[in-house]
Amino acid sequence: MGEARQRGGARPGGRSARVQVAVHRAVRELQAKGEPGELTVPTVAAQAGVTPSTIYRRWGSLAQLLSDVAAEKLRPDSEPEDTGSLRGDLRTWLEQYVEEMSSQPGRAMVRDVLGGNQPENAALCSTYLRQQFESIQARALARGETPPSTDVLLDRIVAPMIYRILFTSSVPEVEYFWRLLDDVLEGKPAAQ
Amino acid sequence: MGEARQRGGARPGGRSARVQVAVHRAVRELQAKGEPGELTVPTVAAQAGVTPSTIYRRWGSLAQLLSDVAAEKLRPDSEPEDTGSLRGDLRTWLEQYVEEMSSQPGRAMVRDVLGGNQPENAALCSTYLRQQFESIQARALARGETPPSTDVLLDRIVAPMIYRILFTSSVPEVEYFWRLLDDVLEGKPAAQ
Structure with a gap:
């Protein structure tokens, strides 16, 4: 998976790849805290240092993002x-x-x-x-x-x-x- | 299932039971149309003749409502x-x-x-x-x-x-x- 599966055909090392790494890491960090209520697009965005619209544009929904993180x-x-x-x-x-x-x-x-x-x-x-x-x-x-x-x-x-x-x-x-x-x-x- | 499983302990025949029947029926009707994009809380609410907040209050989210309808x-x-x-x-x-x-x-x-x-x-x-x-x-x-x-x-x-x-x-x-x-x-x- 990793680079090859990135949506939008991002180049490895480009901004798009960095966003993906940061957002996936943010999800894992919030999941590790074990408070399911804290897993929302705004909290993931804040933790990753991106805007919520970046996440919606790239993943469409929280469920799709969680599915990608789980597959990884x-x-x-x-x-x-x-x-x-x-x-x-x-x-x-x-x-x-x-x-x-x-x-x-x-x-x-x-x-x-x-x-x-x-x-x-x-x-x-x-x-x-x-x-x-x-x-x-x-x-x-x-x-x-x-x-x-x-x-x-x-x-x-x-x-x-x-x-x-x-x-x-x-x-x-x-x-x-x-x-x-x-x-x-x-x-x-x-x-x- | 049916009456016995209603959230909030609604009495059969009461308003709560009627809302459940109407909302479940609305989901089935929209699913039968086969346009997944049309299945949102606002469209289900409009089809069922209730407000979106009625649906959120009772089911919490679209996913929970769809899960209930599927179980039925x-x-x-x-x-x-x-x-x-x-x-x-x-x-x-x-x-x-x-x-x-x-x-x-x-x-x-x-x-x-x-x-x-x-x-x-x-x-x-x-x-x-x-x-x-x-x-x-x-x-x-x-x-x-x-x-x-x-x-x-x-x-x-x-x-x-x-x-x-x-x-x-x-x-x-x-x-x-x-x-x-x-x-x-x-x-x-x-x-x-």
């Missing part, structure tokens, strides 16, 4: 850890993912990325996951293991977690998702 | 069809659900219900699904069949569909989800 936060900052086995790699990745996504800020991030009518931000989340799975799959193949396909991992592990984050009041512990993973890896049908 | 639309208006078998009941239910949810208005409905920071509306969607599954499960048990649990149906069928509606640009055809259903019913592991 959801970009993984490292490769999935190499634990020496497919099962270990997936369990470790899943533990971190469940911990991050089921936290209060994680749930807000998932909701934010879907807001503002910007399906490309939501699609980006899937792309990031596909890239993480491709790393794990490539390492597994190099070890002579047979990894599950990305569609199977999305349908059987990621989708149930995201569904529960969005549509239910409590998200199960990681053990629940590890069992779903075991069912996939061992080719077992799900418990009825 | 998502309430099933009938029992799942009885086809004479568990497999038939689930396939028929799934066909209708995929058709409804993957349509443009269906996708908008899923996004709307998640907006406005009203997790109780999202939770209501899960509750409606649980009720539909309970009908199908009860009929299956009465026939001597062994139905899958609701958690299995949510994780294996509903979650993958909702995930694809929200996070990918295209939703697979019903045949894809019928295969997921077959895997569950036949106790087969998912294709790798």
Whole structure:
């Protein structure tokens, strides 16, 4: 993401890029304070040192800005850890993912990325996951293991977690998702 | 939902209930026109014959109003069809659900219900699904069949569909989800 996704085709290092960095940082700072009521276009503008109209012109609405910030936060900052086995790699990745996504800020991030009518931000989340799975799959193949396909991992592990984050009041512990993973890896049908 | 869920504890038939009916109807009428730009608090208020401040006072924001309307639309208006078998009941239910949810208005409905920071509306969607599954499960048990649990149906069928509606640009055809259903019913592991 970053420079390539800037609206209006801003040149890296230009004023437009500086505005984006300042406004994104302002949103993160206000979010870190944890007062949702303080997250408005005027307070973000004041914190970033720009005018509210700059934000409206560039992002259209607060929801679109929050969606962009959430998509950037959801970009993984490292490769999935190499634990020496497919099962270990997936369990470790899943533990971190469940911990991050089921936290209060994680749930807000998932909701934010879907807001503002910007399906490309939501699609980006899937792309990031596909890239993480491709790393794990490539390492597994190099070890002579047979990894599950990305569609199977999305349908059987990621989708149930995201569904529960969005549509239910409590998200199960990681053990629940590890069992779903075991069912996939061992080719077992799900418990009825 | 309906009367029982009204904000402010309005009595059925009172002014508050009439305002809710008129405002919900106005949103549906404007949505049916299909011009998203026309869906604003002032246009909804004008269509419903109330003042914008009535809407802000009662719903707080357009997103919260749209979430309420979407939750009401998502309430099933009938029992799942009885086809004479568990497999038939689930396939028929799934066909209708995929058709409804993957349509443009269906996708908008899923996004709307998640907006406005009203997790109780999202939770209501899960509750409606649980009720539909309970009908199908009860009929299956009465026939001597062994139905899958609701958690299995949510994780294996509903979650993958909702995930694809929200996070990918295209939703697979019903045949894809019928295969997921077959895997569950036949106790087969998912294709790798």
